[in-house]
């Protein structure tokens with residue numbers, strides 16, 4: 476009965492009119508959406524610059540490479556007292572920031588209660604409870620005071636936020652002047668033609684993406700600047716993410732079957748055909764607010 480209830484939770488979520496990304500990730504459970512070989516669960520497509528599909532622990536390593544890329548561009552220093560990871564999954568990036576970059580305090584923020592609870596076990600296992608914390612909270616209402624945060628990182632999560640633009644305003648509010656936002660994100664441009672429109676509609680419902688977050692990269696950057704952030708770097712990582720992850724999915728399709736849900740699989744079937752971009756952005760809260 477419980478299994479049937481779980482199976483039917485998916486169509487209920489997909490057909491609902493409102494977005495609920497937290498529920499989506501709660502339904503994937505403690506192991507996340509992808510089969511992995513041991514380590515922490517993976518919840519992103521990975522950065523495949525130096526990793527090939529088919530190598531040992533390929534997806535986990537590519538996922539860690541993505542975290543390292545975003546962390547490196549954040550430019551952490553010993554002076555950083557508070558770093559946030561927004562849409563933090565199981566806290567793997569927050570743990571990496573503390574372990575690899577010696578940060579004093581990293582707080583991961585996530586709307587998925589299941590991921591937050593599971594991630595807390597990983598933090599305890601790494602003996603990092605004094606430096607890493609996970610909060611069940613939303614990206615658009617960050618429970619932090621104005622100008623209290625040194626750096627924010629976010630990995631493949633902002634496309635879910637209701638809305639991404641509100642998150643930019645929150646980031647601009649909580650960052651200290653000169654504070655850095657380093658992030659990667661999926662960017663879905665508006666659809667062209669009926670097929671893309673239908674496909675996007677299904678993808679938005681399967682993946683829980685608000686309609687307000689559908690715009691192309693130039694508009695993305697314009698909204699970020701409109702929220703009061705100064706753009707420092709942008710690049711497309713499409714070629715180092717999507718084609719490799721697609722190959723990984725094709726190679727692991729049989730292993731994925733027990734992890735996935737038939738309704739989700741049907742609704743997200745057009746994923747690799749939609750003209751997404753995958754952007755890396757580094758932005759700063761200006762030191763002096765311009766007139």
Ligand SMILES: C[S@@+](CC[C@H](N)C(=O)[O-])C[C@H]1O[C@@H](n2cnc3c(N)ncnc32)[C@H](O)[C@@H]1O
Nearest residue numbers: 496519562563564585586587613614630632635
């Ligand atoms: C694709 S996963 C990426 C997770 C993590 N950054 C990683 O790369 O492992 C997206 C994450 O964003 C979280 N999320 C979605 N909507 C959110 C919101 N409004 N506020 C905070 N987190 C959110 C999800 O629960 C999930 O953990």
